[in-house]
Amino acid sequence: MDQILGNISLLFEFPVVNMKIIVDGLMIGALFALAAYGLALVWGVMNVKNLAQGDFVMAGGYIAWWLEKQGLPALLGVPAAFIVLWGFGWVVYKLVISRVIERDLFTSLLATFGLAIMMAQILNLLFGSDTQSVQLEYDTLYFIDGFVDIPIAKLIGVLMAAVLATGVIIFMKVSRMGQAIRATSQDSRAARVLGIDTEKVYAFTFSLNSAICGAAGAIIVMVWVIQPFYGITYSIRAFVIVTAAGLGNLPGVIAAGLGIGVAEQYGAHIFGIGYQQAIAVLLLLLVLLVRLLQQRQMRQSLQ
Amino acid sequence: MKTLTALGVCLTGAFLLYSPIGNAMDCEELTLGSAISLTGKYATNGVHAKNGYEFAIQKIKEHGGVKIGDKCYNFKVIYYDDESKGDRGATLAERLINQDKVQYMLGPYSSGLTKAIAPVTEKYQIPMVEAEGASRSLFAQGYRYLFAVLSTSEQYLASAVTLAAEKAKEMGKDPSEVKVAVAVENDPFSLDIRAGVFEDARKLGMQTVIDEKLPRDLSDMSAILTKVKLLKPDLLIVSGHSKGAATAVRQISEQKIDVPMIAITHCEAADVVGNFGAAANDILCSTQWAETLTYEDPIFGTAANYEKEFKAAFPEYAEKTVPYQTAQASAAVYVYKDAFERAGSLDKEAVRDAIAETDMSTFYGNIKFSTAGNNIAKPMVLRQIQDGEYNVVAPSEFASHKVNWPRKPQ
Incomplete structure (x- = not known):
């Protein structure tokens, strides 16, 4: 308890710490948001809850890491992971997801859970269980007496995430495929009646999700570390964010991602870093509770 | 001509079989068992440990095997993959003891896995010399058959x-x-x-x-x-x-x-x-160990020599330093050789007592067990x-x- 009070008093004693926590939180949140973003798509359009989300992220990270080891520039890993994971996502859709998409929720959860285990083990066999990372030879920017530090590598990562997210939003708004995806997510039967090839839309959506995850992983390997069994961390965060933001609400996902990033950093500062993830789950519970209360009110007004 | 060659091969084989003791060929097999992490999150270190075991077995074979009385033995290890999971490790330990009739165990990788397996070996009174579980709590349970060559984690x-x-x-x-x-x-x-x-x-x-x-x-x-x-x-x-x-x-x-x-x-x-x-x-x-330390023994030579010969035997380590996980795994096998020879029999209890009395210098450092089973002779x-x-x-x-x-x- 003393430690918690001490940590809170530090926030007031050195206000600059708040700045540091917010900057760190936003940068972490941006990457969580990216992984959640793909999940929101798949969940919203196909009603498939992809438990292998985090493992797609790890796979993307390993592709970037492997390419860097082959002597290619590290930043190239992001588009490369995007493309490779696109193809991988398409194969997974054809092999697994297309078979469970019409089944009940439980079947698709089981299938993607199995996929998550398999992917983690395959990554482990291919690359070993050591943690890996790519070190970019960029400087770190320091602000406010060196207290707030922003490694340029992180900044590049966040910018890439932002570009990717904006790209997807524009794509969804403007392109024919984007419109088809949105139509399918609203009512897949009506979309089919109107001549939209929903099978193609599903395959495209799942591949896009997989590619976004891959790019997120390639960014993560440059700013943090990856390990074959770390996928679950990103899966959990993605679920929390999508649940909090609501399905199909892409700007909401980004806001929730950034918010959770900052909340986790504050939580880590005040309660200790061991409780970082607990903060995310606690927030999820709160959101669900609020949602539940709202719905109850609505039901009452209906009666 | 073909029959002649075949006869020749047979004769040579027979000759080798009856050559004097000391030749590794006519040593009997002495089976050890180990559940070790070949997949899962501990796979990297699990493989390091397995390689350490295998290297030591090879070196001991080259030095005439384990001499018990007037017979000689070569170690052979039955490995099972515990998938880095404690419950799996415990099940596999039961299998090694009950189905494969293993009488002596080598440890798994990590304190957690050792903690899962130790109650099983203890139940069946099977000695286990482990090299990869450093948690202090392992040695506060009063285990009688658990011995660790490494320094405890505190x-x-x-x-x-x-x-x-x-x-x-x-x-x-x-x-x-x-x-x-x-x-x-x-x-x-x-x-x-x-x-x-x-x-x-x-x-x-x-x-x-x-x-x-x-x-x-x-x-x-x-x-x-x-x-x-x-x-x-x-x-x-x-x-x-x-x-x-x-x-x-x-x-x-x-x-x-x-x-x-x-x-x-x-x-x-x-x-x-x-x-x-x-x-x-x-x-x-x-x-736990560094190849620059001045430890030495008759089988492996100096710590530096261990590093050199290990790299020759496992070329995949050529580019990196040999991890201490490997060195301590080899040391665990060496402890068994020493204990078997001092016990002079294959009796489980006699071997356990001999392990408990171990007091030896190795390339990995001195090894001497406390009554709790941890090595108290080697510093971090x-x-x-x-x-x-x-x-x-x-x-x-x-x-x-x-x-x-x-x-x-x-």
Whole structure:
């Protein structure tokens, strides 16, 4: 308890710490948001809850890491992971997801859970269980007496995430495929009646999700570390964010991602870093509770 | 012609079979069993340990095998993959003992797995010499058949506390003025390290300014490092397996953390020098064993010789330093050879008693077990990364280099 009070008093004693926590939180949140973003798509359009989300992220990270080891520039890993994971996502859709998409929720959860285990083990066999990372030879920017530090590598990562997210939003708004995806997510039967090839839309959506995850992983390997069994961390965060933001609400996902990033950093500062993830789950519970209360009110007004 | 050749082969075979004792060919097999992590999160280190076992078996074979009475034996190990899971490890240990009739066990990788398997070997009264489970709690259960060749985990970073105290004295300060910051993972192994550090720090009257537990899936510790910046400790201790080491080294450099002494575990496993280069300079790393130490024995030669021959036998290690996980696994097999020969029989109890009385010098260090089963004859070693090289700086009787202190932000 003393430690918690001490940590809170530090926030007031050195206000600059708040700045540091917010900057760190936003940068972490941006990457969580990216992984959640793909999940929101798949969940919203196909009603498939992809438990292998985090493992797609790890796979993307390993592709970037492997390419860097082959002597290619590290930043190239992001588009490369995007493309490779696109193809991988398409194969997974054809092999697994297309078979469970019409089944009940439980079947698709089981299938993607199995996929998550398999992917983690395959990554482990291919690359070993050591943690890996790519070190970019960029400087770190320091602000406010060196207290707030922003490694340029992180900044590049966040910018890439932002570009990717904006790209997807524009794509969804403007392109024919984007419109088809949105139509399918609203009512897949009506979309089919109107001549939209929903099978193609599903395959495209799942591949896009997989590619976004891959790019997120390639960014993560440059700013943090990856390990074959770390996928679950990103899966959990993605679920929390999508649940909090609501399905199909892409700007909401980004806001929730950034918010959770900052909340986790504050939580880590005040309660200790061991409780970082607990903060995310606690927030999820709160959101669900609020949602539940709202719905109850609505039901009452209906009666 | 064909029949003649066949006859020739047969004769040669028969001749080899009846050649005098000492030739490895006519030694009988002596079966050991081990559940080890070949897949799952401990796979890397599990394979290191398995290679260590296999290398030792080969070396002992080359030196005439294990001589019990007038017979000679070669070790053979039945391995099962425990998938880095405790319950699986315990099941496989039962299988080794009940179905494969294994009478002697080698340990798995990690304290957690050893903790899962030890109750099984204890139940069936099967001796287990383990090399990869360092948690102190393993030796507080009163196990009679468990022996460990490595130093227990509370010793891993305790020497850094002593070193910090020495440096404080050199500067004319009292050790009680030293401020300690500790960030360790919330698992039995790292909590032991924390206990060891606190025990020594308390004796010297040092103050703890940060005491944090890292989550299992750590990828960011900037929250802790920000506190380090504010509270300015004199000694920073981090232990969180390889991801802890990698995350710490990267972010310590990113945030320009200025702490005079930083000590971490798992530097080699995380390859902090290879991954982060100069950012890792002057960080202290604990190790069970280093190839530069002056230990020696008749089978493996010196520690340096072990490193050389191991690399020749396993070319995949040519580019890296041989991890201590491998060396201690080999030492565990060596303990068995020594104990079998002293026991002079294959009787399980006689062998257990012989293991308990072990008192030997090996390339890995001296081995002598306490009544609890842990090795009390070998100290932990602290190395400092100096210009990309791991140099032994503590304890002082083995130190090849002077410690660089205070550390400057890299």
